[in-house]
Amino acid sequence: MIRFIDLFAGVGGIRLGFEQAMHELGLPTQCVLSSEIDKYAQETYSLNFGEKPQGDIYQILDAPGFDFLLAGFPCQPFSYAGKQNGFSDTRGTLFFQIERLLRDHQPKGFLLENVRGLTTHDHGRTFNTILEHLKKLDYGVSYLILNSSNFGVAQNRVRVYIVGIKNGQPKLNLNSDLGAADSHKFKRQLVQRSIFDEFATSIVADILEDNPAAKYDCSPSFVQSLLRQLNGKPEELAGYRMIDHRNGNSFHSWELSIKGECTQDEMDFMNALVANRRKKHFGAHQDGKKLTIEQIKTFFNHPELLQITTSLIQKGYLKEIDGKYNPVSGNMSFEVFKFLDPQSISITLVTSDAHKLGVVHKGRVRHITPRECARLQGFPDTFRCHPDDVHAYRQFGNSVSVPVVKAVVLDLFRSSGHVLTEQRIAELA
Incomplete structure (x- = not known):
């Protein structure tokens, strides 16, 4: 029996992947403690596992004995702790609570998951501090940076997975792989995929529901604005992004009349401003510069320039500060900020805007559904979503890709199982 604890559990994605791996290995498991502070995630966790996680991890002063830790x-930003202690200590961070439970209970192993950026935060010092503190507890540590799209998940999601074994060194057969950088490169590489042959390639088309409720449809006015730009061909929306500070394969709010109709001259001005404001001779700011009228005239010298800028400011597409002009950017004003390509993978799901991803499917221009978000994270359809869509979208945007967790755990136990269990994994598999 493998007894484990599930910390910062969310809706239980890491637990699910761990239990799937253990089931495949024929090893029984028991979750002896789960912890999650968000009450709505607790509700979803309870729906699926029949237990309500404990809340604030700071209030968990003790735990039952366990063999494996999941977290x-x-x-969480480590900057403040670093400034105070020069990254020689982890106190004051949530990671310290993991460290505390490992020190007090000394389980046989652990699996930790986090964003890829953890490995480069503060030039890598944060990550090195974490690894060193784990090693000081007598854990051999390894880590992998993996893209979910390599594990049968139709999503471009890169995360770091840290594994550890008490008094032993993990031996992993998987290697870090960042996968395709975006959906376009993924499509080009489809014919060349061989590294992860055991995982069937999945694309967005594979996770779409046949006939979701009408409430997921985009509004008729938004659809009409989109189709006006595409000569009435909704299928051409695949891959388009709604964004106001970049060009490329995108639509802008002024082209879609989000804040009011624009003349052709006004649209031409805004498109020229977006296209030119990043040019090096205007400065080196990463996300574009505020330009003066004199600078603007070098690429858009229109006889009615003053009237055009005044009208755009009144409509809310343009802002002027101290005689310099810049688009009013942001994607939250759009019903959908990205239409997924059914023949490729999704962009990374995130908590704030999973509900603003769209798709064109069977003639409908709509949002992806919570169930489709769950599928984009590799959750089985038996997993129950939170009944409130608002919470369901946020939870799956913040979750893990279940098949990746399963693959990492299987690799760890198959290669290092003699250390983690009292029976040889090779004999059980």
Whole structure:
């Protein structure tokens, strides 16, 4: 019996992947403690596992004995702790609570998951501090940076997975792989995929529901604005992004009349501003510069320039500060900010805007559904979503890709199982 605890549990994605791996290995498991502070995630966890996680991890002063620790600990900034202690200590961070439980209970192993950025935060010092503190507890530690799209998940999601074994060194057969950088490169590489042959390639088309409720449809006015730009061909929306500070394969709010109709001259001005404001001779700011009228005239010298800018400011597409002009950017004003390509993978799901991903399917221009978000994270359809869509979207945007967790755990136990269990994994598999 493998007894484990599930910390920063969310809706239980890491637990699910761990239990699937153990089931495949024929090893029984028991979750002796789960912890999650968000009450709505607690509700979803309870729906699926029949138990309500404990809340604030700071209030968990003790735990039952356990063999394995799971934790998708938050990507909490370590900057303040670093300034105070020069990254020689982890106190004051949530990671310290993981460290405390490992020190007090000395389980046989652990799996931690976090965003890829943890490995590069503060030039890598944060990550090195974490690894060193784990090693000081007599754990051999290894880590992998993996893209979910390599594990049968139709999503471009790169995360770091840290594994540890008490008084032993993990031996992993998997290797870090960042996968395709975006959906376009993924499509080009489809014919060349061989590294992860055991995992069937999944694309967005594979996770779409046949006939979701009408409430997921985009509004008729938004659809009409989109189709006006595409000569009435909704299928061409695949891969388009709604964004106001970049060009490329995108639509802008002024082209879609989000804040009011624009003349052709006004649209031409805004498109020229977006296209030119990043040019090096205007400065080196990463996300574009505020330009003066004199600078703007070098690429858009229109006889009615003053009237055009005044009208755009009144409509809310343009802002002027101290005689310099910049688009009013942001994607939250759009019903959908990205239409997924059914023949490729999704962009990374995130908590704040999973509900603003769209798709064109069977002639409908709509949002992806919570169930489709769950599928994009590799959750089985038996997993029950939170009944409130608002919470369901946020939870799956913040979750883990279940098949990746399963693959990492299987690799760890198959290669290092003689250390983690009292029976040889090779004999059980």
